[in-house]
Amino acid sequence: MGLCVxxxxxxxxxxxxxKTTLIDDIINMEREHIRHIEFSPYLDxxxxxxxLFDCMRIHRNGPQWQVGYLLKMHDQNGKSTVIFDGSDFxxxxxxxxxxxxxxxxxxxxxxxxxxxxxxxYFENYNQVQWDFCMNHSETLEIExxxxxxxxxx
Numbered sequence: 261m262g263l264c265v266x267x268x269x270x271x272x273x274x275x276x277x278x279k280t281t282l283i284d285d286i287i288n289m290e291r292e293h294i295r296h297i298e299f300s301p302y303l304d305x306x307x308x309x310x311x312l313f314d315c316m317r318i319h320r321n322g323p324q325w326q327v328g329y330l331l332k333m334h335d336q337n338g339k340s341t342v343i344f345d346g347s348d349f350x351x352x353x354x355x356x357x358x359x360x361x362x363x364x365x366x367x368x369x370x371x372x373x374x375x376x377x378x379x380x381y382f383e384n385y386n387q388v389q390w391d392f393c394m395n396h397s398e399t400l401e402i403e404x405x406x407x408x409x410x411x412x413x
Contacts, residue, residue: 291315291328291347294358301396301403307334308343308400310367314357315347324350327357329366333392343392344370364408371401 291313299308313328328347334340349369355361372381373393385393 301399327351360408367404371397
């Protein structure tokens with residue numbers, strides 16, 4: 261079943277009809293911002309922010325709601341660097357997508373280091389992600405634990 265969408269702005273004032281499917285429209289929906297978290301794991305060093313987004317769909321691998329995330333590092337000169345930007349996290353159905361548990365769970369993946377999981381996990385990391393992994397992920401993981409996990413035993 262296709263949907264017709266009117267697209268304006270074509271040549272000579274003409275309008276084009278673009279045929280899409282309902283699935284295409286759902287997949288291409290914009291993410292809705294739902295939470296912003298700031299982390300300052302160093303006394304004198306970079307800070308980090310995590311933004312969460314509702315992707316408005318069920319994750320492809322099960323009953324989890326799909327959550328988008330944007331992790332940035334901010335240096336002391338005001339420069340921001342995107343470390344991870346994705347829309348592939350499946351939040352547990354036991355937790356709200358804007359909950360501390362969801363934040364903690366996402367960060368547990370974003371702060372993985374070699375030795376925590378299979379080496380193949382890091383094969384597609386770019387240089388920025390690899391530098392973050394080697395220099396900041398452990399410190400940031402501890403900061404997340406201090407902020408969001410009750411039991412640090």
